[in-house]
Amino acid sequence: HGSPAELSHLDGASLLSFLRNFVIDAPMDIYVCGDVDTEQVADLCVSLLPAAHDDRRACAEIPQLLPLAGPQQILESADVSQGRLVLGFRTPIRLGATVAEYAALMLMNLLFGGDAYSRLYNHIREQLGLCYHIASYLEPMAGLLLVEAGVEPEHRSAVVEQVLQELRELGTHGPSRAEVERAQALARQRLDGAEDDRESLVHFHHARRLAGTNGSRLQLHAALAAVPAEAVQSIAATTVLDTEYFLGPQESA
Incomplete structure (x- = not known):
């Protein structure tokens, strides 16, 4: 989707701003693999990820498929x-x-x-x-x-x-x-x-x-x-x- 022309307005500052907002606001699931203390990992995530459990957006519902109009x-x-x-x-x-x-x-x-x-x-x-x-x-x-x-x-x-x-x-x-x-x-x-x-x-x-x-x-x-x-x-x-x-x-x- 999209075209190269849509990239012309992007720069380093706007990308960094998007990344920061994404880390703070986007729904997140954290997976931990290995023999580790899960409570310690949870505390670490809370300290490093602002609004990790209260203010994030909810996951969007999967939309219904549009009716098939023919091949x-x-x-x-x-x-x-x-x-x-x-x-x-x-x-x-x-x-x-x-x-x-x-x-x-x-x-x-x-x-x-x-x-x-x-x-x-x-x-x-x-x-x-x-x-x-x-x-x-x-x-x-x-x-x-x-x-x-x-x-x-x-x-x-x-x-x-x-x-x-x-x-x-x-x-x-x-x-x-x-x-x-x-x-x-x-x-x-x-x-x-x-x-x-x-x-x-x-x-x-x-x-x-x-x-x-x-x-x-x-x-x-x-x-x-x-x-x-x-x-x-x-x-x-x-x-x-x-x-x-x-x-x-x-x-x-």
Whole structure:
């Protein structure tokens, strides 16, 4: 969002003022990792952060999504050697959903395009050779699934159609048992790996705090093992294209 022209009015003084006000006024969550005295840390935070517990703004509520007006297409060009295609899909699940619903969304993303063994990578990249790379990932706070691919301009339409076809197939026939089991194993492995990553632990808990849910990693771990193929199929069947964006080389504009 934005443009370089909007930066012209900024200077060091205004940025410093923004930073000071932000530290004092913005909602804040403090995470402490390690074998430490939590009361000592709390006292230290109060002494170093003015208005740490009384005068800060409340967290804003997550807004409702605007109604879908139909798929939109955005085509742009720039001095790039390779086209970049992004497809934005709306899913029926957001991070504030139940643990079981979110677990099903995670598996749907993994077997659709979130892994090297996924349908998108195997069919569109490996079998058809229509793109340099392709992958899907989630923006769960907004309930979005994004498919990103490196594509030559002449292959853009074919890649879009193949992605939509794979989604239709998944929503109509559902995943195989092998696909679900592989996605379950990978999702649980990644979740286990977060135990040794402080940043991942903080991100997991803070995102759920912002979403107004308190599902734990252990609950999600258990839910992943219990997701039926029908739940994955249902999410795929109700996932719809919102936006097609393509950034291509200037000569392709």
